[in-house]
Amino acid sequence: MPGPALSCTTNDGSRPVVGQTGGVSTPAPSRHFASDNYAGVHPEVLQAVAAANVGHVPAYGDDPWTERLQEVVRAQLGDTAVAYPVLNGTGANVVALQAMLPRWGAVVCTEAAHVHTDENGAPERVGGLKLLTVPAADGRLTPELVARQAWGFGDVHRAQPGVVSITQATELGTVYTPEAVRALCDQAHELGMRVHLDGARLANAAAHLGLPLRALTTDCGVDVLSLGGTKNGLLLGEAVVVLDPAAVTGVEYLRKADMQLASKLRFVSAQLVALYEGDLWLRSAQRANAAAARLRAGIDALGVLEVTQPTEANAVFVRLPGHVAAALRRRWRFYDWDVTDGTVRLMCAFDTTDEDVDDLLVALATALREEPDAG
Structure with missing residues (x-):
């Protein structure tokens, strides 16, 4: 479409x-x-930014707000979760996928996935990765659809499928149930692949299902999450959240190389803390x-x-x-x-x-x- x-x-x-x-x-x-990106900043988030605007603190994430963010994401997503705040959703997806794949790796996703339709080829142009797409009328991947592209392992003539990327909620406004996410994770892991979840609207999916965030991510076997913020009231900022440390390599270096490491990172982290520490x-x-x-x-x-x-x-x-x-x-x-x-x-x-x-x-x-x- x-x-x-x-x-x-x-x-x-x-x-x-x-x-x-x-x-x-x-x-x-x-x-x-037109978009939830048109909305302004939630007043509670603005208050958090103002509260972080005090004195001098170390730059590039060595600050109390980024430290507090680690506690917040562990509370929401499990004890192994580690957050790497970034500037925007495209950056989060590129950094995450690069960290999950070798240079010859490929990503299986739907034709409607945000990484494919709305990021101007950034995963391929900047990340150097191949996207292997499949059609999905309602925007949702299934194991049967993944199987259309998850083949050719060991074939030097084909980009190697290494990650399944799902968008939650999808670009078509539909939501994956925990059972659907689990089925995709089980299939991917059996094939030696990893699972990335683009969660720009993860909060909307969790609200629709009446479930905590980890019930759609960690508990289903998702390996890496792009955790949304901007579409849900932040001024700017998202986070790459690593749920399984074995799923990534060099994410801290890639964040800098991909120009997603803010020097005054406390102001990004403070927003994410305000959003996810409670029920905002x-x-x-x-x-x-x-x-x-x-x-x-x-x-x-x-x-x-x-x-x-x-x-x-x-x-x-x-x-x-x-x-x-x-x-x-x-x-x-x-x-x-x-x-x-x-x-x-x-x-x-x-x-x-x-x-x-x-x-x-x-x-x-x-x-x-x-x-x-x-x-």
Whole structure:
């Protein structure tokens, strides 16, 4: 299926100005449905950043906040978990996969996986790794799909499959159950492969299933986790979390070589501590998921639109007539997902309110009643 097209402009592309901040014009406050990356920073995270802004502390992770983060991830993910904070999700995935594979290694993933569709080839360009993709209509890998690419071991003519990478929740808003993750891990380990989990929206998956984070990762046999933050209320920052130390080599050096080691790392670590030390990760994900569920219910109630994927996390995929999508874009931004059939993605965030959802639903119902412009 075609990847998402960046088509999310307002009617005239303008940005209404309501004031000045540090000499920079700021747009009027609004909430869109393009991405959870559009959301601001959770107030509790901002407070944590401010609290870390005290005096001089050692750079590059030799600080109390990064030390505390190690305790937090062990509490959430198990005693062997070790966190390496990085700047962004693409960096987390590249560092993780490089550390898990030799130079000749390859990654089995779906055609819809974020590492394949939305990272501009970074695992291959920067990581020097081959991605071996398989189609998955709902974005989820299965052992049968993995078997399509997990072959040719020892064949010098083929990139060697060494890692299975799954995205949780998937790019299509679907969620792997613990049983599904365990089946993939068992298969991979039997083949001598490792399992990487891209958890940019792991919190949304755990919130949907009502499970702790380790129930979808450590307890299932996942070896390395890219732990999300930015899509769930952080200013910036994710973490490579090694769950099985035997699964990686040189991750601490690769993080620096891949330009993902922040000098003032305390400010990344402080955010991750704020998110995962208590239940902020869960509260934020629950809010985003609930907004998507409300949106899905409202769309279903209209009775005329096709939703193309289950709504299990914080995204709704729906086919919209062209004139309806154009009408909504006069006010909101969202992504075309498949331009061949009119599928768009409507994404909710931790700060999406019931009023935001209801306003969109009213506008959607109004646009559906209007006749397409003959011109």
